[in-house]
Amino acid sequence: MAENTYGDISLNTAGGMKALMLRVAAPQVITARFGQTKSLPRNSGKDVPFTRYHALTAATAPLIDGVNPSGQPIRKTDLTIHMEEYGDFVPITSQVKDLHTDDVLRQVTLRSGDAIAETVEKVNLAVLKGGTSVFYANGVANRAALTSGPKRGDLRKIVRFLRRQRAKPHTRMVKATTAYGTEPIAPAFVGIMHVDLIDAFKDLPGFTPVEKYSDSDKALPFEVGKLEEIRFCATTFCDPWKNVGVSGGTYITGGGEGTGTADSYPVIITGQDAYATIALAGKGRVTPTVRNPKPQASDELGRSGSIGWSMYHTCGILNQLWMTRYECCALQDPS
Numbered sequence: 001m002a003e004n005t006y007g008d009i010s011l012n013t014a015g016g017m018k019a020l021m022l023r024v025a026a027p028q029v030i031t032a033r034f035g036q037t038k039s040l041p042r043n044s045g046k047d048v049p050f051t052r053y054h055a056l057t058a059a060t061a062p063l064i065d066g067v068n069p070s071g072q073p074i075r076k077t078d079l080t081i082h083m084e085e086y087g088d089f090v091p092i093t094s095q096v097k098d099l100h101t102d103d104v105l106r107q108v109t110l111r112s113g114d115a116i117a118e119t120v121e122k123v124n125l126a127v128l129k130g131g132t133s134v135f136y137a138n139g140v141a142n143r144a145a146l147t148s149g150p151k152r153g154d155l156r157k158i159v160r161f162l163r164r165q166r167a168k169p170h171t172r173m174v175k176a177t178t179a180y181g182t183e184p185i186a187p188a189f190v191g192i193m194h195v196d197l198i199d200a201f202k203d204l205p206g207f208t209p210v211e212k213y214s215d216s217d218k219a220l221p222f223e224v225g226k227l228e229e230i231r232f233c234a235t236t237f238c239d240p241w242k243n244v245g246v247s248g249g250t251y252i253t254g255g256g257e258g259t260g261t262a263d264s265y266p267v268i269i270t271g272q273d274a275y276a277t278i279a280l281a282g283k284g285r286v287t288p289t290v291r292n293p294k295p296q297a298s299d300e301l302g303r304s305g306s307i308g309w310s311m312y313h314t315c316g317i318l319n320q321l322w323m324t325r326y327e328c329c330a331l332q333d334p335s
Helices: 011-028 094-099 104-128 152-164 195-202
Strands: 036-038 047-053 076-082 084-093 134-136 170-174 182-194 223-227 230-235 265-270 275-278 287-291 304-313 315-317 323-328
Touching (some): 011 287, 036 047, 076 315, 104 275, 104 304, 104 315, 134 152, 152 230, 195 230
Antiparallel strands (some): 047 076, 182 265, 223 230, 265 323
């Protein structure tokens, strides 16, 4: 018989909570769709190995009759990413448990799914925003000199850079479900940005909003449109660096309207296998716990309990040159 590690709920109830949390969380996560992924390994420790294979050298010399070429070894780079544990809980009281008319367990489970999605996105984006490849809007030298929204010419330079590094456009993405697997997409590099930038990107010459796609049903989750070879997805979790650019009242500053220094918004643009993460899928992905209010040494009247969750997760960059960070400003008053 399996050990119950979920507190005061049965294995069946825990299984239902896991499934519901992941069904809520999985569709909200963008970053986990476009990296190299693995399902959570079972009983293999907190270090997860990923491998990047290098391109073979072109065979430009003609073959000589009766002589085999010398051959070449396949080269690879191994990267081990250390997983960390994340989690939280919601306190409940005996009165909530006994008197509340709502299904408290279900409501907390649903909101925990939201928290799991935000946790995964913010952990992943913190890693991706730390990449060493960076472009600044309008060609300025650094973040402190930023004084421009996005430019089409900058994005063309980024695509040229990625192609020179032999980065490949995405052709598949991880499914937006709790089932571990992928599905095909039209080839494109993918940019992930904050929702504050949507209007500025829609103003770019040649930008096609998703509602004008010939087949909008094939849009990526949270996709807002595309510019030539880049498809852009927007989230509230790709936070800017606040008050770091040039002073002025044209661009968002400090997360809102004002006259201070402009905020710098990152756009993470990636090709295939640029980074790696753990798929938000699988039976062991999340552990729910429930502690019903009951008398115990620290709570003699049994007035407090909790509903919580915990999970292991990680993200790491596999190739700094197959992705880049584009930093630009967001308009305070989009026209």
